[in-house]
Amino acid sequence: MLHEYLPILLQIVVAILFAASALFVSVLVGKTGKRTPAKDTAYECGMIPQGEGHPRFSVKFYLVAMLFILFDLEIVFMYPWAVVYRDAIKQSDLIFWSMLSFITILMVGYVYALKKGALDFRR
Numbered sequence: 001m002l003h004e005y006l007p008i009l010l011q012i013v014v015a016i017l018f019a020a021s022a023l024f025v026s027v028l029v030g031k032t033g034k035r036t037p038a039k040d041t042a043y044e045c046g047m048i049p050q051g052e053g054h055p056r057f058s059v060k061f062y063l064v065a066m067l068f069i070l071f072d073l074e075i076v077f078m079y080p081w082a083v084v085y086r087d088a089i090k091q092s093d094l095i096f097w098s099m100l101s102f103i104t105i106l107m108v109g110y111v112y113a114l115k116k117g118a119l120d121f122r123r
Contacts, residue, residue, distance in 0.1 A: 060121070064118070064119065067118060071110070
């Protein structure tokens with residue numbers, strides 16, 4: 001049984017050796033150049049960089065991104081439902097009511113986000 005896992009073990013060993021050798025060569029080659037402040041500055045199309053390298057984003061940006069992901073995943077569940085709807089409705093109305101309850105729960109979340117001002121960009 002151990003013989004069956006030998007190729008996997010060999011692949012793991014090769015991957016670890018490759019990663020370690022790539023890091024080692026990078027350290028060797030990287031130390032040969034001299035670092036100057038001009039080399040360490042960010043290059044922005046020949047312009048002198050202004051401000052911080054990593055600007056701070058508002059929490060509202062992340063909130064909108066999470067809401068987008070949430071409502072985008074809704075489509076992932078609705079598309080297969082729409083594909084099988086015509087064939088499944090002949091057997092039972094359960095598929096219709098289950099999707100209606102799913103959309104209702106999502107609409108409650110959407111109304112909650114609107115009431116909390118999550119999509120109000122004037123603030």
